[in-house]
Amino acid sequence: MTERTAKAVRKHRQTGSATRSAPPLELRAMAVEFPLVHGHPNRLPFEGVLTLVDVASDRAPNGARGHRVVLTRSAAEAALPSLLGMAVDYKAGWDGHDARQKCGIITSAELDGRQLRVGGYLFARDFPEMEQTIQAAPMGMSYELADAHVADMRASVWTLTRATFTGAAILLRDKAAYRSTSFRVKQAAPRSRRVPVAAVH
Amino acid sequence: MEMQMETNAALEATVERLAAAADLLEQAMQRLAERQQESEITIGRISATVEAALEDRLKAAEEKMAQLEAEATAHVSGEPAGRRKTLPAGMSTMLAKQGVAVDSLEAGSLDAALNGLSIEQRFAVKSQLLRSGMLA
Numbered sequence: 001m002t003e004r005t006a007k008a009v010r011k012h013r014q015t016g017s018a019t020r021s022a023p024p025l026e027l028r029a030m031a032v033e034f035p036l037v038h039g040h041p042n043r044l045p046f047e048g049v050l051t052l053v054d055v056a057s058d059r060a061p062n063g064a065r066g067h068r069v070v071l072t073r074s075a076a077e078a079a080l081p082s083l084l085g086m087a088v089d090y091k092a093g094w095d096g097h098d099a100r101q102k103c104g105i106i107t108s109a110e111l112d113g114r115q116l117r118v119g120g121y122l123f124a125r126d127f128p129e130m131e132q133t134i135q136a137a138p139m140g141m142s143y144e145l146a147d148a149h150v151a152d153m154r155a156s157v158w159t160l161t162r163a164t165f166t167g168a169a170i171l172l173r174d175k176a177a178y179r180s181t182s183f184r185v186k187q188a189a190p191r192s193r194r195v196p197v198a199a200v201h
Numbered sequence: 202m203e204m205q206m207e208t209n210a211a212l213e214a215t216v217e218r219l220a221a222a223a224d225l226l227e228q229a230m231q232r233l234a235e236r237q238q239e240s241e242i243t244i245g246r247i248s249a250t251v252e253a254a255l256e257d258r259l260k261a262a263e264e265k266m267a268q269l270e271a272e273a274t275a276h277v278s279g280e281p282a283g284r285r286k287t288l289p290a291g292m293s294t295m296l297a298k299q300g301v302a303v304d305s306l307e308a309g310s311l312d313a314a315l316n317g318l319s320i321e322q323r324f325a326v327k328s329q330l331l332r333s334g335m336l337a
Contacts, residue, residue, distance in 0.1 A: 051249060063247040096250045142249040149241040161241060169250065177249040 029110035030080045031119075044124035044131065046104065048141045048183035050083075050116045050168055051076075056157050061142075061177040062096070067158045069177075075149075075162050076116055083109045083118065083165040088141075090170045094133065097144055097169040103127045106168060118168065122185065131185060140173035140181035292329050295322075311336070 037043065053076045057068045087102035104122035111117075118141070124131060148163040170183050288296075301314045311330075315323045330336035 057249065060252045061247050061249045062252045063244060064252065066252065069247065097248050144246070144248040145244075146246055148244045148247050149238075150244055151241055153242050160247075163247075166246075169248070171250060175251055177251055181249075 028077055028080065029108065030084060031108035032084050034107060034121075042123050042125040044104075044122040045119065045186040046088075046122050046183065047117065047119040047186055048139075048170075049181045050109075050118045050141045051143050051178050052114045052180055053111065053116060055114055055178075057177040058179045059177050064158055067156065069158045069160055071160045071163070073111065075160055076111060079145075079163050079165050080109050080111070083168075086165055086167045088120065088122070088168045088170055090130065094137075094139075094170070094172045095175040096171060097142065097167070099144070099167060102167075103130055103170075119186075134170065134183065134185060138173045139170055139183040140176040140179070141183050142169045142171055142176050142178075142181070144168065288329060288333055288335070292326065296326065 051071060053071050053073045056070050060066050060068050083106055086106050087099075088104040088106060089098050089101045090103055091098040091101065103126070104120055106118050106120040108119040109116065122130065143165060144167040145160070145163040146166045149161045151159040151161050173179060173181065295318075296314075299314050299317060301311060311327075315326060318326065327336065
């Protein structure tokens with residue numbers, strides 16, 4: 001198995017094509033590139049919207065003492081590197097986090113408008129029951145933050161100015177503090193294209 | 202020539218003052234940023250799931266309030282909830298034999314109807330009627 005893990009940081013700045021007066025669309029992305037293994041039985045690619053930036057949560061997140069929260073764009077941008085390599089987990093009942101039930105890994109993250117999109121792999125062989133449930137109900141995502149800085153504790157909506165991502169969870173969309181999150185499994189590569197990654201002598 | 206030198210000196214002095222002012226502004230900005238960071242509070246852990254415990258507590262409080270309101274309404278209407286208005290079968294038979302209709306009891310007519318009973322029996326009948334709420 002190769003030890004090389006390439007880290008690519010890409011910054012795209014695309015000017016709006018529809019109208020000249022529209023502000024430029026800014027996309028910030030970051031990814032850990034894994035060696036490609038066609039037909040890997042335990043790698044099921046996924047993508048999802050983890051959260052929104054500069055938007056108040058629909059409901060109070062756990063740990064926010066009943067306050068709705070806003071994750072600022074600058075805080076999310078600064079925290080993007082902390083998201084890579086973190087695990088996705090799920091809880092029995094699909095209604096929260098179980099940090100010890102890690103069922104996948106995040107390998108890419110990007111800020112697209114107000115959406116913080118993530119991608120990665122689920123450990124599909126280790127959690128065979130997961131895929132069926134995920135496709136049966138509308139699923140969302142939830143972030144887990146550590147050391148979040150709150151600008152004003154007395155504000156009715158807390159503004160998070162700094163934070164570190166420590167993980168994410170897949171859960172029923174109506175259990176997420178942000179109802180606009182989403183999660184879906186991407187089409188896996190066909191197994192017939194399986195190729196060896198290392199020669200055995 | 203002399204005048205030009207004076208102008209240059211004045212310009213240099215102005216630039217120096219501007220540079221000093223810029224330094225002061227930069228220091229002030231730095232202090233403000235530090236104070237802002239100090240005033241921010243750090244929260245150990247936040248996860249973007251619905252705060253279940255809070256919602257459960259709210260639901261329990263709402264249920265309790267509804268229950269208390271229902272009890273208060275029942276109390277105000279003067280009809281204690283769940284109070285039975287029934288007599289034991291033996292007592293009803295005894296009253297029937299004396300010609301007393303259980304549905305239309307009045308204190309005056311009851312005394313007259315119970316004349317044929319002993320004092321002990323009258324006490325027993327009246328206390329039973331009081332307990333059952335049929336006699337005020």
